[in-house]
Amino acid sequence: MNKKTNDTREKILTTAEQLIYQNGIHAMGMDLLVKTSGVARKSIYRHFANKEDVASAALCERDERWMEWFRTESDKGKTPQERILNMFSVLKSWFESDGFRGCAFINTAGEVGDPDDPVRQIAKMHKQKLLDYALELSGQLNNERPEILARQLLILLEGAITMAYVMGDSSAADNAQEMAKLMLEQTSPGN
Template sequence: MQTDIDTPNDTLKKLLDTTERLIYAGGIGATGMDQIVKVSGVARKTIYRHFKTKDELVAEALRKRDERWMNWFITESEKGGTPAGKLLATFDALEQWFFTPDFRGCAFINAAGEIGDPTDPIRAVSKLHKVKLHDYLLQLTKEYGAADPEELAYEFLMLIDGAITVALVMNDRNAARKGKQLARKLLGNRAE
């Protein structure tokens, strides 16, 4: 029998989805608990039963975003087929993302930029996201057979984060195409 009452998992999902959406759109500092309560419809008492602080709530919302974003990014990149094609397809994925109406840059760079304390759980989640992205790129550069897969993965990470930043700060939605051109140069004559 189905009821209109949310299960605890539904409530937590709604809370995390709302928190993620609000902080991505407006920033951590600009998003107060009152706004999270109002938009999510989850009572403050319920929120604090799950999370001791706003930072813990934001960190968990970012963890969920990391899982979803990485799954999407990997799925899109794998469409490149060959090892070189997959590396270049990372920029096709970015281009797709840059043209979405709610694009606000990298949630993890944005979050890390707002939090001064490197031991804060939000910074830890932001760093973990970049480590996971690097590890995926390292997997691709090894498949590609790069002479120095670690260096090439790091260069791709720099290109990806640079393209994201340029797309946001300069409002240049074509930054992924430009990043892809630079990536081709890194791959040399083995590109695609």
């Protein structure tokens, strides 16, 4: 692909991601994508077969970018415990950012009824990556049950995201972090 082709594809995906995050998949029609991106419909169809392909590609791009950001920021802690607790501080910074509208993957998965739909599969893949990261950190602790801790951390992360969005309460990250501290204390050796 040449640079112009890559630039056009990126423009389509960036615009689609913004529209999906703002309004949902069903509200992101091809007419709105053409109007908002400034890319001709014919050019969009040169890159993607249909709206579903655009949405799937945009969500995959968001997954890569979000996970890289989340891991990079969370990994600024020195110890596994600090990195685990830092996940909630990172979430809080996201909750307090302009334009926070919850989790794009939870939001879009909620729009699709079929569990085999590509959008639901992308959402599942994203949550699995988040679980895998929590498991990676939990496995670095001297802990006999890293899988259980990782799943509990995922529930705290997801609960904080949902509460921050639905209730408009960024302190949900602080509350989840406090619960994570208690869990870490209970799972540390000697307890």
